[in-house]
Amino acid sequence: MVNQLLINDIDNCDVPDINLLVTEDDTPVDNLASEKQQRLLVGSLYSSLKNQIFLAAANVGIYHIYGESAIVPDIFVSFDVQVPENWWEKQNRCYLVWKFGKSPEVVIEIVSNRKGEELGEKLKTYEQMKVFYYIVYDPNQQLGEQVLRIYTLKARGYVETKNNWLDDIGLGVTLWTGEFEGRHDSWLRWCNKDGNVLPTGDERALLLAEKLKALGVDPDSI
Template identity: 55%
Template sequence: MVAQVQIPTNNEVKFIPKPDVSNLITEDDTPVDNFGSEKQQRFLTNILYNVRKEQVFLACANVGIYYNIGQPPIVPDFFLSLDVTTPPNLWEKNHRCYLVWEFGKTPEVAIEIVSNKVGGELDEKLKIYQNMRVIYYVVFDPQKYLSEQVLRIFKLMGINYQETSETWLEGVNLGLTLWEGEFENFKGVWLRWCDENANLLLTGDESAQKAEKELQELKEKLRQQGINLD
């Protein structure tokens, strides 16, 4: 595959080969640091793929982003990139992680889940995402390692991030909220998606349970009217 570059002197279009990615480290097989982070990552992706089936996006957990040739990748705990399609062959070298020059854009949202005090979420990583022009950078600190704030949201304003108390991410039509409940038999406080009115967006299991409950309620209503569906 090649990229087009316009030559201003004679208006010719010159084709320049894309960067060689054969030596890029697309995965290092390093495990996630704890069960809580792993479940939280999947919780965020599960919900989006359940409620946005008709939309085009990538929601990924623990996948590297190469944002600049010659620079090492950054690996957010979660990222969301709108209007990009999943490559047809995920095992090809140039499709095994998020290469910005392949997708043509950076993700809109990056989320880091704090699991210790040395991850650099509020300094080194913040600067990287800011330079990448990621619109929303979210730091979820359930154990309050970095501060007393469990949830911190930064929005790109001009060339710099500004921290905001607004949990509605208007640019991606999604909200974030802290929710105490159970996911995959694990109880705790979770970061999860919601709509503009703070209504929770559901996981696949929650959607199935809701549908089953509504079905049983309908059957009961019909029985009361003398209609036995059995």
């Protein structure tokens, strides 16, 4: 899904015309499995990283160079930035690298078929953007035997690593089998350094209820 950034030619300077920038096209682009996987990854961050400032989003366009088309990752995470107060304003509806002052630290692509260029043009673009970590999750092994590929930025390019701990952001990723929103499957999840997954809001509530029951307190009575 690619949107084109339109530029006004004013005194030969590249000045982006925000009013002409395509921030959404209302075209459904994802399947049910990918959509649920995206919500798990984004939602668990917001449930678990309460004391950190960050922006995590799914299927939101990133513009990184004036005059070049946007790239729309399945998921991105950018730390130390926040969504502007008025997010309905045109210039606040997508991720403009020159406005936020930095590229996201992490981008995740979920492979649905062999046409997505996850290991081709998308990899090159994220490399050019200097995204610290690029993660390709391929649950159906469309691109080969590896279900999970993790790339880390070294000097001028990406290097594939087997280390699932993303040291620069203090998070890891792991493959986890279990139930999310009534669906039992294998999922990609965030984890801490010990390998424990970051819980969703529902999982946190369940853990709290179990602790209360162990103390002899009926959670439904609170």
